[in-house]
Amino acid sequence: QVQLVQSGAEVKKPGASVKVSCKASGYGFTRFHMHWVRQAPGQGLEWMGIINTSGGYTNYARKFQGRVTLTRDTSTSTSYMELSNLRSEDTAVYYCARSFRQYGMDVWGQGTTVTVSS
Amino acid sequence: SYELTQPPSVSVSPGQTARITCSGDALPKQYAYWYQQKPGQAPVLVTYKDSERPSGIPERFSGSSSGTTVTLTISGVQAEDEAVYYCQSGDSTGTFFGGGTRLTVL
Numbered sequence: 001q002v003q004l005v006q007s008g009a010e011v012k013k014p015g016a017s018v019k020v021s022c023k024a025s026g027y028g029f030t031r032f033h034m035h036w037v038r039q040a041p042g043q044g045l046e047w048m049g050i051i052n053t054s055g056g057y058t059n060y061a062r063k064f065q066g067r068v069t070l071t072r073d074t075s076t077s078t079s080y081m082e083l084s085n086l087r088s089e090d091t092a093v094y095y096c097a098r099s100f101r102q103y104g105m106d107v108w109g110q111g112t113t114v115t116v117s118s
Numbered sequence: 119s120y121e122l123t124q125p126p127s128v129s130v131s132p133g134q135t136a137r138i139t140c141s142g143d144a145l146p147k148q149y150a151y152w153y154q155q156k157p158g159q160a161p162v163l164v165t166y167k168d169s170e171r172p173s174g175i176p177e178r179f180s181g182s183s184s185g186t187t188v189t190l191t192i193s194g195v196q197a198e199d200e201a202v203y204y205c206q207s208g209d210s211t212g213t214f215f216g217g218g219t220r221l222t223v224l
Contacts, residue, residue: 035213045153045161045204045215061212101166103208104151108160 002026004096004109011115017084020112022096029077030054033099036070036081038092039111046092050099051079086116120144122205122216129222136192138219140205143186150188151206152181154199155218161204165190197223 007021022034036048049060051070058070069082079096093111100106122142130136140150150168153161163172165181168188178193192199200223205216 037215044218045155045206047213047215050212059212095160097161100163100172101170102149103206103213104163104166105153105161105206106163106166106172108162111160 002098002107004098004107006094006096006109006112009113009115011117012086014087014116014118016086016116017082018086018114019080019082020094020096020114022079022081022109024077024079024098027098029072030074034070034072034079035097035099035105036068036079037095037097037105039095040089040092043092048081048094053079083114086114088116090114091116120207120209120211120214122207122214124203124205124216124219126217127220127222129224130195131224132197133194136195136199136221138190138192138203138205138221139187140189140216141187142207142216144209145183145186145188145207148207148209150181150183152179152190153204153206154201155204156201164203192221195221195223199223 005023030053035050051058053072072079095111096109097105098107124140152165154164155161164179168183169181180191182189202218202220204218
């Protein structure tokens with residue numbers, strides 16, 4: 001079945017970087033772009049960016065430009081989100097989600113909790 | 119910047135109809151999408167392109183659009199529909215979510 005499986009929880013210190021992976025299965029990986037969305041504790045959804053899994057092109061939310069990098073490995077059908085210069089406000093659950101019908105997201109990963117604490 | 123405004127909460131009794139609105143100046147030009155999120159779970163897409171329903175989503179979920187407002191309607195609300203609902207839209211610069219509406223089934 002179609003699924004996205006993300007890497008496990010991370011605990012990082014302020015100023016460090018984190019890299020979260022998202023492995024796709026059950027469909028043609030390069031046929032669909034991949035979004036990344038985060039959700040701070042008790043808060044709403046926040047879009048971070050999107051990667052064209054075929055060509056590798058990216059589009060980042062203005063808030064994260066300069067700190068986030070989306071990449072992909074087509075040989076393993078895996079997308080990656082790296083966030084640098086972490087601060088406590090980056091503590092959140094990070095999701096990957098398959099792009100669907102222009103801006104929609106029809107398949108989501110299970111989420112990866114990233115905790116930033118000194 | 120792109121803003122989508124939702125009411126913080128909506129309450130209905132089982133079997134009634136719930137309507138959740140989402141307002142934004144760009145909505146007449148861009149499609150809207152709705153997601154349901156239950157505690158501890160990832161969001162689930164319940165409608166797309168204003169009024170289309172993905173396979174597997176019950177028929178009681180429907181979406182509509184009028185001017186700067188889009189509406190998610192849940193007919194015959196069931197206890198299992200209690201969740202937070204998010205609208206989403208986008209343009210060439212990216213995509214954006216509303217703040218979310220908590221649906222309480224009384």
